[in-house]
Amino acid sequence: MFSLKRIAKTALILTFLGGLSLLVAYMLIKDQLPSVASLKEVQWQTPMQIYSNDGKLINQFGEKKRIPLKLNEIPQQLINAILATEDDRFYLHFGVDPIGMARAILGQLTGQNKGGASTITMQVARNFFLTREQTYIRKLREIFTAFHIESLLTKDEILELYLNKIELGHRSFGFGAAAQVYYNKDVNDLTLAQIAVLAGLPKAPSTMNPISRPDRALQRRSVVLQRMLASGYISDSEYQAAKSAPITAQKYGTEIDLNAPYIAEMAHQEMISRYGKEQAYTAGYKVFTTVPSTLQQAAQKAVVDNIFAYDQRHGYRGVIKSLRPFVENQLTDTTSSDIEPLTETEISQAIAHVMTYERLAVAVVTKVLDNSVEITLKDNEVATIAWENLAWARDFINDDSQGPPPSNAKEILSYGDVIYVETINQGYKLSQLPDVSSALVSISPDNGAIKAVVGGFSFYQSQFNRVTQAKRQVGSNIKPFLYSAALDHGLTLASLVNDAPINEWDQSTGTVWRPKNSPPEYNGVVRVKRALAQSKNVVAVRLFRSVGMDNVIPHIASFGFSPDELPRNESLALGSASLTPLEVVTGFAVFANGGFLVQPYLIDRIEDSFGNIVYQANPAIACDSCSQLSDTESVTLDSLQPTPKYLQENTQTTEQKVPFRKAERVISAQNAFLITEALNEAIWGADWSSSPGWQGTGFRARTLKRRDIAGKTGTTNEAKDAWFSGYSRHLVATSWIGFDDHSRNLGRTTANRNLGDNQISGTEFGAKSAQPAWISFMETALEDIPVEPFEQPQNIVSIRIDKKTGKLTNRTDKTSIFEYFILGTEPTEYVSKDISNEIFNQNKSDPLKEIF
Structure with a gap:
């Protein structure tokens, strides 16, 4: 009896002294303890993720892989495994487990390993606020910090923090990321055997992970399963089945839904520019681009198919x-x-x-x-x-x-x-691995939203994005902008221009300048519309001279091109300017939308890790009917989006309010409509009623069986670059092909008798080399879009004219056609029976005389 009293008294004294010691220790180090209030609003360091417009993951950037989960999103069996392995009395203690602590101290005194004393709360304290140094002071800080955490948070909140914070190897943090890294699964799809492997990782993620050390992972899994069985979380049959299951883990990367690395890198660079690398990589931003996955996949297939076709017809x-x-x-x-x-x-x-x-x-x-x-x-x-x-x-x-x-x-x-x-x-x-390079870009002419980007054959072969970085000579792709200037300076689609060779002595170089048509065929006097449809080079030079360089360059620059990149000489008429495909497609968008300059943009919106929108694009809209809205009026993007619903079927939309912004008008709606008519002629125009017959350079696009499209080929001198740019009312695309080595040209091929009739041969140029990719892309892009003719604006009239002279005619046979004119510019004279002298004897007020 005496001895029991003595023991009890001694225990009370020791307990008092221990408590007093803890109190003294707490008073000494309390100022060094971290504030745990930040745990109420944890900002998880999660990677940045890039998505398509329809929510498909394109890529993620950031060293730490983490998929934050709410506690109710984590399967109970995984929670049970963690509790059984790490802290079976978690819901019973106050942050420090006295039984576990006593066992650990006894193990230290006897030299036997009795298990660690750290509770889940203590691990949260260490992982968020402390280091892993093995000192008594650090352990005391851990204990006192755990007390603070328990006083601030509920047990469920603490457990949720632990499950999302813990390091689990191969740069995975938290069990959401570990399930993806090791098994390519959602946590709710894991088997019991896989759960046990993951639950065993916190002890030593580098030496017990199932990829580098499957033997030790197997041993650790057995321990976890035994503890789950002992705690009553699983039955004996479940234990036996899981214990006998093989180790199936392997390292998985991020589950990519859409492989579009050029898009990912463009968005990646813009995010770094906006937020800096550290914040962009750790704040968990979800970046939704403007690119629909269907159009991106169609563009990638079109480019790669066309590259292979070009490369293989040139030989092995x-x-x-x-x-x-x-x-x-x-x-x-x-x-x-x-x-x-x-x-x-x-x-x-x-x-x-x-x-x-x-x-x-x-x-x-x-x-x-x-x-x-x-x-x-x-x-x-x-x-x-x-x-x-x-x-x-x-x-x-x-x-x-x-x-x-x-x-x-x-x-x-x-x-x-x-x-x-x-x-x-x-x-x-x-x-074979192709030598040639190519690019394709598509945007919405209504607001500049990028719909597809392919910067080359393979991002992993070359990260050089030819859509945004390759300045290449544009060839005849420049002509629509030149013809637009001509329409603004007195000409019409029916004006006559001399398609005849030019031989001009250049005193500065001591040579004769002889621009040639391609092919070198000349038809004498032709109408402006047909000259553009057939891409007549000498006509382009004559138009350049007629309008004047000081008028041409500002007009072309208004389409979004830098004036400094436009050569101040007549070679500009033949496409000597070097521009990127993105710049070219932006220029063509002006014709498609009726005269507005839109700015290309890639990021539609950015969400933080909680799904809150922190950035919403607010593009300027090409929209005449929106003129009643003031610049300060706030509207939803959906209500401003002029793109038809059939283009948005699979896109994610938002009700975010944004101020209305109207795009700048750079050419008249009438000018844009007339150029579009001429570019439609480049595809559908033809006349075989007289010799020689002719058809537009873009005639191959007729395979799309769409009358509501327009486009222009482009080939540079020596065929070093080939282009095709074209559009429907709500989609514009530009295709380019050439060699990164500027000394090489696209060359020519002879027919391969092994391949039958359906093959491309002869000299490579825009229609043969670049247009096939455009056609392939548009075949998919236009599939679900109803035919929508380009809207005829006010003050445009349609009048029957004579094909040869462009004058009025009453004839309704093959010598006449209907042509569009801006009201007031239509011809007033009728063609006479004998027109031979009329063509070559114009009065001085006729622009044709100056062109000749």
């Missing part, structure tokens, strides 16, 4: 390398005594050491027959390339020459060749 440049030297008359398989058979190791190593891009895969030729080859790909996949997918591969000699078409597979490939192949129709086609 050869294999990547050969694993076996060529032996004259060698057999085509391993039966030859002169050839050492390839081993699986050789094949797999050869494939692994070659970079792949886009649709290109690497393969090794393992058998060559007369009309096919057998190949081995990654993971020992064996396939056959049929003759129709080899027959294109005649030798590349140079950009202008190709060798003879091959007659059998042995002329192309040999045993042991390492080659590129592309996947087509569930089969494979011999391919």
